[in-house]
Amino acid sequence: MKAIKPVAHICGGWDIRYAGSGPLAGLVKTHGLKIGDPLYAIPSTHRVVPAEPSAAMIDAGVAMALQISVEGEGGWSKYIEALYKQLISAATQPK
Numbered sequence: 001m002k003a004i005k006p007v008a009h010i011c012g013g014w015d016i017r018y019a020g021s022g023p024l025a026g027l028v029k030t031h032g033l034k035i036g037d038p039l040y041a042i043p044s045t046h047r048v049v050p051a052e053p054s055a056a057m058i059d060a061g062v063a064m065a066l067q068i069s070v071e072g073e074g075g076w077s078k079y080i081e082a083l084y085k086q087l088i089s090a091a092t093q094p095k
Contacts, residue, residue: 001032010033010039010040011035064083
């Protein structure tokens, strides 16, 4: 997997007022960011999801797996695609 490089870092002595469409200070406080933390640009085709699956994501994946068969999904590739979509849809999104 290609490493994603940060586009900026939280730093002291500078006042960045906006990130996207809202004030950066609220994002820093909400997510517990501190000086030196990297900031990354996320393409509009991507979503931010937890590094580890939450209980809700696991439950959604298990519920889907119990209701369908690999053959019914059109083979392993289609099954994994459907499972991935199910897990991502159950991920909590940052506010």
